[in-house]
Amino acid sequence: MKPAPFVHHAPRSVEEAAATLAQVGHDGKVLAGGQSLIPILNMRLASPAHLVDINQVAGLAEVTLTPEAVRVGALVRHARLEHHPEAYAALPLLRQALTHVAHPVIRNRGTTVGSIAHADAAGEMPAVLALTGGVVEAVSTAGTRDIDATDFFLGALETSLAEDELVVAVRFPRFATGTGTAFLERARRHGDYAMAGVAAAVQVVDGAVRDARLSFVSVTDVPRVVDVTDQVRGHEADGLDWRAVAPTVRDQIEPEGDIHATAEYRAMLAIELARLALDEATAKSVAAQYDSAAERGIAR
Amino acid sequence: MSEPTTEELLDITLTVNGVRRQAQAPARRLLSDFLRHDLQLTGTHVGCEHGVCGACTVLVDGAPMRSCLMFAVTAQAHAITTVEGLGTIEAMGPVQQAFTECHGLQCGFCTPGFLTTITAYLEENPEPTEHEAREAISGNLCRCTGYQNIVKSVLRAAEIRRERAAGTRP
Numbered sequence: 001m002k003p004a005p006f007v008h009h010a011p012r013s014v015e016e017a018a019a020t021l022a023q024v025g026h027d028g029k030v031l032a033g034g035q036s037l038i039p040i041l042n043m044r045l046a047s048p049a050h051l052v053d054i055n056q057v058a059g060l061a062e063v064t065l066t067p068e069a070v071r072v073g074a075l076v077r078h079a080r081l082e083h084h085p086e087a088y089a090a091l092p093l094l095r096q097a098l099t100h101v102a103h104p105v106i107r108n109r110g111t112t113v114g115s116i117a118h119a120d121a122a123g124e125m126p127a128v129l130a131l132t133g134g135v136v137e138a139v140s141t142a143g144t145r146d147i148d149a150t151d152f153f154l155g156a157l158e159t160s161l162a163e164d165e166l167v168v169a170v171r172f173p174r175f176a177t178g179t180g181t182a183f184l185e186r187a188r189r190h191g192d193y194a195m196a197g198v199a200a201a202v203q204v205v206d207g208a209v210r211d212a213r214l215s216f217v218s219v220t221d222v223p224r225v226v227d228v229t230d231q232v233r234g235h236e237a238d239g240l241d242w243r244a245v246a247p248t249v250r251d252q253i254e255p256e257g258d259i260h261a262t263a264e265y266r267a268m269l270a271i272e273l274a275r276l277a278l279d280e281a282t283a284k285s286v287a288a289q290y291d292s293a294a295e296r297g298i299a300r
Numbered sequence: 301m302s303e304p305t306t307e308e309l310l311d312i313t314l315t316v317n318g319v320r321r322q323a324q325a326p327a328r329r330l331l332s333d334f335l336r337h338d339l340q341l342t343g344t345h346v347g348c349e350h351g352v353c354g355a356c357t358v359l360v361d362g363a364p365m366r367s368c369l370m371f372a373v374t375a376q377a378h379a380i381t382t383v384e385g386l387g388t389i390e391a392m393g394p395v396q397q398a399f400t401e402c403h404g405l406q407c408g409f410c411t412p413g414f415l416t417t418i419t420a421y422l423e424e425n426p427e428p429t430e431h432e433a434r435e436a437i438s439g440n441l442c443r444c445t446g447y448q449n450i451v452k453s454v455l456r457a458a459e460i461r462r463e464r465a466a467g468t469r470p
């Protein structure tokens with residue numbers, strides 16, 4: 001099918017884009033990569049009268065590294081972030097997750113910020129934003145504001161973004177030194193939306209677990225952090241049986257059934273993936289410490 | 301602002317297969333339809349129009365993208381390569397030649413999307429393994445071939461590229 005008619009706006013600057021959004025109000029939609037929006041328009045599930053196409057806005061295609069975070073502009077395509085060596089070094093979880101976002105051809109066009117603004121609980125990058133405790137930078141004619149991930153996701157495809165706000169970037173904070181991360185999911189076919197997925201971050205200090213968190217894809221109503229630290233803090237990382245956290249995880253997820261998987265199967269899958277991801281993240285944290293100790297000439 | 305009543309036609313200029321092309325179309329014209337209807341380049345095929353089948357894949361500045369998930373007006377000023385730009389019957393591109401040699405198509409509906417996707421992929425990874433070849437085409441759907449010969453075609457195309465680079469073939 002074809003989209004309904006709309007007026008196309010092609011602002012060149014953030015100010016111009018914000019002014020246009022203020023003018024068109026609830027009749028307007030931002031168009032970034034279009035990999036979620038255009039299918040919706042093609043199927044006429046939505047027919048906004050105005051599209052504010054930000055593809056020519058200057059200054060939005062940058063990946064910037066600061067000591068605290070990786071900042072990703074609104075026109076950075078998934079593929080660009082996935083293959084960004086410095087972003088990978090600073091926050092390996094970005095690439096670990098991005099390889100699961102659709103197929104490479106979709107990643108060539110879709111943006112990481114767009115997928116967060118779209119706020120699909122089946123999307124990988126909203127889960128990553130949640131796990132890193134990330135921040136969404138929004139601009140409107142009224143000014144700029146930072147929105148914490150915890151305040152950003154409200155429900156299915158629903159965010160706290162106002163209709164006249166443009167997301168200019170998201171910031172993914174780096175984890176504490178020595179944190180290991182992993183991202184695992186199961187889909188019917190690689191590149192499809194996941195039946196269930198999990199991002200894990202574990203910090204081991206002097207052989208003992210200090211911090212362990214998860215966030216999920218397709219099994220919680222909104223992307224958020226499931227903190228399992230209390231159960232394992234101080235435990236020796238070596239040989240730790242992560243099955244112990246299964247009840248905590250089960251309490252905090254509310255999977256739904258669909259044609260691909262029943263709710264109960266999804267829950268089992270999520271719990272098993274959580275165990276595997278925690279194992280992998282733990283091993284990475286331990287290895288990272290060994291590496292940095294070796295660099296300092298200690299562990300010889 | 302009010303609803304648009306009559307649809308405004310925009311002048312849209314693209315470079316397609318190295319040639320500057322211009323036509324008028326409304327803002328909602330998908331790039332796939334612009335290529336097919338407005339520029340009469342019917343090589344690009346349209347299957348699902350929601351990004352799943354891959355038949356409409358073209359190269360935008362060298363990178364494969366779904367032309368059903370782009371508006372022509374957004375593609376303005378970019379360089380597009382369609383299947384027509386990959387070669388001619390007399391001088392086939394390596395992937396086209398490989399598909400002919402390995403019987404990589406049956407009805408051919410999905411083929412334009414495979415050819416563009418694989419052409420770009422081999423630029424990035426000129427020596428794929430069979431597993432990598434399989435993964436490279438996993439975003440494209442074919443209803444006829446069972447994929448075996450398409451996988452063979454990817455590997456054969458890589459070989460043809462090497463042969464041509466070494467000058468053993470014209």
Ligand SMILES: Cc1cc2nc3c(=O)[nH]c(=O)nc-3n(C[C@H](O)[C@H](O)[C@H](O)COP(=O)(O)OP(=O)(O)OC[C@H]3O[C@@H](n4cnc5c(N)ncnc54)[C@H](O)[C@@H]3O)c2cc1C
Pocket residue numbers: 029030031032033034035036037038039074100101102103106109110111112113114115116117118122123124125165166167168191192193194350351352
């Ligand atoms: C076949 C297929 C498979 C896919 N599989 C997956 C998958 O497995 N996992 C996954 O996560 N995604 C998947 N996607 C979606 C893809 O990742 C999208 O690219 C992404 O979700 C949206 O990014 P976009 O830039 O294309 O946004 P658009 O489609 O342009 O926009 C999406 C929504 O966000 C809003 N928006 C976008 N940018 C901004 C901004 N800067 N400020 C304010 N609002 C904004 C738009 O108004 C719209 O409502 C798939 C898509 C397709 C077509």
Ligand code: FES
Pocket residue numbers: 345346347348349350351352353354355356357366367368369
């Ligand atoms: S027609 Fe574009 S992906 Fe199917």
Ligand code: FES
Pocket residue numbers: 404405406407408409410411441442443444445
């Ligand atoms: S050859 Fe017929 S769909 Fe692929």
